[in-house]
Each structure stands twice: as structure tokens, then as C-alpha cells.
Amino acid sequence: MRKIAAIATTTFREAMRSKVMYSVLFFAAFVIAIAALFGTVTIGDQIRVIKDFGLFSISVFTVGYAIIVGAALLHKELSRKTVYNILAKPVHRSEFILGKFLGMLFTSLVMVVVMGAGLMVFVWLFSGVPDWLLPQAFYFIFLELVVVCAASIFFSSIVVTPLLAGLFTLGVFLAGRSAEYLLHLADKMELTGAIKSLLHAVYWVLPHLHQLSIANSIVYGERLSLQHAIWYSTYAAGYAGVLLCLASIFFRRREFN
């Protein structure tokens, strides 16, 4: 466990000290500020616009960061050969994969917390009262990141170029966000037999990210039950676990020529 923690801490430290993360945070803060200004000139519920735009920005920036950095993570280790020194120690390759994942996830968590705190302050300033439902939305954005980080590690363990790994992860994210449409499609087109079964299979294989996207409910003041939170947390952890196991299997077979 200490070895995994050491790899995770190193990944986190590297990310926290690089300029990329601060650029993303700065840009996100800028967009949230624009959203706040946009909200003030909106006819109707300006607070709702700020929350909606703010949650959307946090999700887009953190997922974007996870896809770009995660897809390049293993590639960078291999091209810079930093992985050689680590795997020459008594470290299992699965420990390396898990350490990298946790480091990246913790970095994403810090981003969500910082951006989320910024959005909370904006909402408080504009409405005069803090919105304690927002942290629930931040938690679900984090759950989505658990799956996206695992997917980016998975793809970067099986494909050679970070661009391909990034595109595959983006594809899975977009497909996961719109997975429910596959079932609607099957019903609407009245598909039967093999094609319907195939669509259902694809639906179950894809991560159900549409169910983790609860920004709308939060914006309209709906509170999610604890049972829902536990179920979706288990789902995200399980899905990420399967992806990381597969990533470990592929990474174990990799030769460092």
C-alpha cells in the first residue's frame, strides 16, 4: 500500500507543480466569472444561470484535464523512461497503474474542490445565502472523474500514442453521457433480435455517466437521496476497478525495450 501511495503522491506533486493545472484553474475561474456576469444580465433566475454555467464549466474543465493529462500519463512515463527506474524496484505493474490513477484522481479532486469553492462564493455573493446543495453536484462530478480517469489510464495502457488514448477516452465520455439514447433508439426504431441485443449490450458496457450528471436536478433544488449517492458511488468505483484491472493486465504484458 505504501508503494502505491508513493507513486500516487509523486504523480500528484508533479501535477500540482506543473503550469498546466494552474492554467486550467485560471481559465475555469475566468469562465465562471463570465458566467456570473452573464447571470446578472439575464432576465429571470440569474442565480440558476450562474449555478448551471458554473457546474457545466467545472465538469468540462476537470474532465478535459483528466482526458488530456491521463491519456499522456503513461506515454510520458515510457518516453521519458521514468517508469524503468520504478519497475526495476520491487513494484508490481498493477501497483504502478493504481498509484498513477490515484495520483491523477487526487489532482482532479483538488481541482473540483478549488473550482467548487469559487462557485460557492459566487453564488453566495449574488444570492446572499450559501447553496448547500452544490457540494452534492461537485461530488457527482468527482464520481464522473473516477470513471474518466480510469478510462484514460486504460486506453493509455493499450494504445501507443496519447492522441489516440485521448480520443478514445473522449469517445467513451461522450458515449457514456448519452448512453440512455441507445435504449431510446432501440425502442423508437422498434428494433428486434440481434441488433436490439447488441444495442443493449453496448448500453451496459458503456459507463452510465448520464446518471452521474445531476447538475440539472441540483440547479432546480432537488436533493438526491443517500441511497442514490451510495449506489452511484459503488457503480463508479466498480466500473473504474474493472478498467484498472484490464489496464494492469495489458500493462503487465508490456515490454520496455
Add this chain to the structure above:
Amino acid sequence: MRAIEIENLSYFYYTDFLRRKIPALKQVNLSIEEGECFGYLGPNGAGKTTTIKCILGLIRPRVGHIRIFGRSSLDTAARESVGYLPEQPYFYDYLTVAETLEMYGTLTGLHGAALRSAVSQSLERLDMLSRSSSRMRSLSKGLTQRVAMAQAIIASPRLLILDEPFSGLDPIGRQQFRQLLFELRKDGVTILTSSHILSDVEYLCDRASIATKGEIRSIIDLKKRNEVLKGHYELVLRTEGQVPPDLLQLATRTRPQGPTLVLEFESEEQGRAALALALNRHCTIERWEFCHSSLEDMFMSVVQH
């Protein structure tokens, strides 16, 4: 006990598209005893780094077995007693030297007070205490090499595998590395080192192998170098005056060296006869000595054949 045992090791790479096999190692057999210092020599492409990667489990042997202190090299636990210095060490840019060593120490199983003590000890041994809070990206190649050595020895390994340990070091650093390796050897650490600097291998190692094109061609016992490595006699004359032709006829080889002429003789008798003749003809004698052929001569002869 044998520190490393390599049996019938073969490895080949595949080309990208046609999947043709390119042999990198061909039936390598080698055993290194515990406490021994072994030099693994060969020109570029001889398979030195590939052998080291196989030992460390970074690549799997296509054929054959490797054991480290009796355990299969494919077993992660076999690397618990191994320290490794890569040919071109790369580290995380934004970590400090101390953080880097803490990470590698943790990966070898150290923690708490033992880890902190190991970090400061290895920094001290490599004369890097004053740079412990420097970021890795700010270090020169030589200083990075020192950090690489520090992480290799941090957990007091029983086996140290060094891939070109002297590359990028200035003369002072090289001297310090030699001294450190000498001390580690005295402490009973087994050392396997590949190097292009043959004089260092000659100085440090008990045995050395010379490999070319993935095969070990020769293993030399450097403790018996005087018996194994041949030598010759040299008479060095100033060449202001004429060198007598009959003196030249006695020499096996001659070569000019600055303002002198070097005459080489295979036997002592020939050398003594030439020396007597040179004295008789009033030649200016600079030197007369027996010269060992070096490991470099042996290396060149094996590689060129």
C-alpha cells in the same frame, strides 16, 4: 551463493510491420558469485542493456531463465535486494532531490525513520546533501547521475546493477564513484556493471565478459590478468640522431611517438639485446620497460575478430 545465474538466455525484437525477428541475445550463459564485481563489456548493440533489462524484469526472456539469489527474475520480490542505475537516468522534473529519494526508498520497502536515515545517508555518500531541496530539473547531467546512484544504493542492496555508471561525470565525480564502488565491494555488495570505460572496469572488477552481437565471446579473470593478458617489452629512444638499422631489425614493431621512437619486442631476450646495442651505439634511451597489454587491447582483439 550465486547472485545472478543466467541460463541459455535468448531475446529477439520484432520489427514493426513485418514482425521479423531481430536477435538481440543468443544463448547467453553467465553466473556471478555473491560479492563479485563483474564487468559486462561490449560495443554498442552487443546486448548489454537488453541483458540488464531481462535481469530486472523490464522485458521477458524469449528463451532461458534468470535467477537472482536463487529466485526467478520474473518474481517481483527478487528485486528487493537489487539496486539499479540506468544508462540514462530520468527523474520527475518537479520533485526535489530528497523527495525523489524518498519515493525510491519507499518503493524498496523503507519507511519512517529508516527511510529518512537512508535518504540522508545516501545523499551524504554522493556528496549531495547541499542539493537535497533542489528540483531535479535544475540539476546538471553529472548531478542527476549522482542522484541515480543514490537511489540505487538507498536500500543497501546486495546486488547493484550499473548500466554505464560513469557517463556524464566529471573527473572528480568519476573518482568519487570509483571510490564508492570500491567501498561497496568491500562491504560484500555484488556489482554487475556495463561500461565503455575499460580502465575503470579493469580497476574495479574481478571478472569481465566481452560480448558482441548478443553473444558472450570471452570471460576474463581480471585477478589473474598478468597471466591472462599478454605483454611486451618497449625500448623508447630519442630520435635526434640516426637510429642504427640493426637495432630496428631486432624490433617486432616500431612506432614514432612525438620526439621518440618506440621499439616493441615480444621476448625479454630480444629486448635486452636491443638495449645492449643501443647503449653500445650511444643512443639516447628514454625508457625500457615491460608493458602489459590492457583489457582494452583484449577487448579490441575480441571485438575485431
